[in-house]
Amino acid sequence: MPIVRDKSRGTYVFEFDRIVNGGRIRIRKRLPKAWTSAQADEFERKESARIYAAANGVGSEDRLITDAIALYVAERAPLLKQGKNAAREIHQIHWAFNGKPISALAEVCRAVVQKSGKSRYGKEMAPATIRARIRYLVAACRYAWKYHGFGTADPGARVITPQVRNERRVYIDRREMLKIARKIRNRKVRRVIRIAFYSGMRLGEILSARVEGGRWHLDDTKNGEPRIVPIHPRVWTAAHNTSRKPAKITVQSYFREAARALGHNDLHFHDLRHSAASEMINNDIDLYTVGAVLGHKDQRSSARYAHLAVKRLDLAIKKIGQKTPTTERKKAA
Structure with missing residues (x-):
């Protein structure tokens, strides 16, 4: 069975270990803890079909980043402590990814770094805020790639997250x-x-x-x-x-x-x-x-x-x- 239950962690695990076109393909993915048996089975059907299609040279559709975010906000964000904040921050950079395919994620993130202007208070956007928005966006795209077959490769592999040093050293006695x-x-x-x-x-x-x-x-x-x-x-x-x-x-x-x-x-x-x-x-x-x-x-x-x-x-x-x-x-x- 491609779907197994990890009782120690309380999650379902997708396992694919088959020979396709003369080559062995092994893939193992741990599914979200909140997923039901029906959701795990649905994922198994779609993911297996995607793997066979990729192995047979059938190109997968380059899905939109907007679709990936919709899935992330609906399924993953509600389970996170900062889920609502993640949705708000991603919405702030809608101008950068609107209409763009998930394969263009690296270019979208570069645009966010280069073109982010001032905050609503009139100040320059803090580097930490820009980094947080990029991380939320990458997390959403990776979720769609990992659990919904958006693309054949990790969309965040080429994304460069800006380094931030914002440790404050202000003390009073x-x-x-x-x-x-x-x-x-x-x-x-x-x-x-x-x-x-x-x-x-x-x-x-x-x-x-x-x-x-x-x-x-x-x-x-x-x-x-x-x-x-x-x-x-x-x-x-x-x-x-x-x-x-x-x-x-x-x-x-x-x-x-x-x-x-x-x-x-x-x-x-x-x-x-x-x-x-x-x-x-x-x-x-x-x-x-x-x-x-x-x-x-x-x-x-x-x-x-x-x-x-x-x-x-x-x-x-x-x-x-x-x-x-x-x-x-x-x-x-």
Whole structure:
């Protein structure tokens, strides 16, 4: 049977291992977890037909990118945490791929890089935004290629994704944080600012966190995994305040105005998270623990703070050439 059930992962797997025109063709594809048996069987029929057609020299139709996106938005995006955002971002570059075949994906992505203009705020489009849109577009085309037979080769193989270095290195200390908070009259916003500095949580996490057993419990985080964050004594009362939390845009607006009034024109609310990491590192907390507090799934995200660990670097350098107990024992022997 070309379709088998992988019970350990709860998914169907398409397997094709046959001799066609004197040559063996082996293909194995894991199907989306949400697919039913009927969907898997339908995919098997279409994919087997496509493989036989390709092996017999029958060219497959060069489908449109628009059709690939329609399938991705209908089938795959609803299963993703950022699915709605992916659909919105892809729509923003409709001008680049409208009417274009999937084989022209690389050229479409180059056009997105070269011709993306200004955002709705009048600023130049951020490189990270352009990269995200290209990645969503490539993901949609690859989904259609892998599960619906759009083309015979990986449409994203020739796509060059622009490199982006957008790590922010803006930090403030406790005194500066309090100055900003005192500039704000809204008590709810002040509480959120202090919690952000003393927890390292993202704004969305603060607004959705629930308090239980002296800790914040986050059921839905950016990386998709739950997280528990201890409550700092200085924000214990703020954490247990049961009044309604302010809207996200309200917090950002108040914070931006207060920061600019104090001369911090380039300070964002999210920089409070970086400042929390800076405070921990400057107090000799190792990067692994800092990453655990912040909820970094990949330790490379924590590595951006390595330059702050000056004390640990000093200690590491001083260890070079030092005699160890093992060395002394060897000499005694």
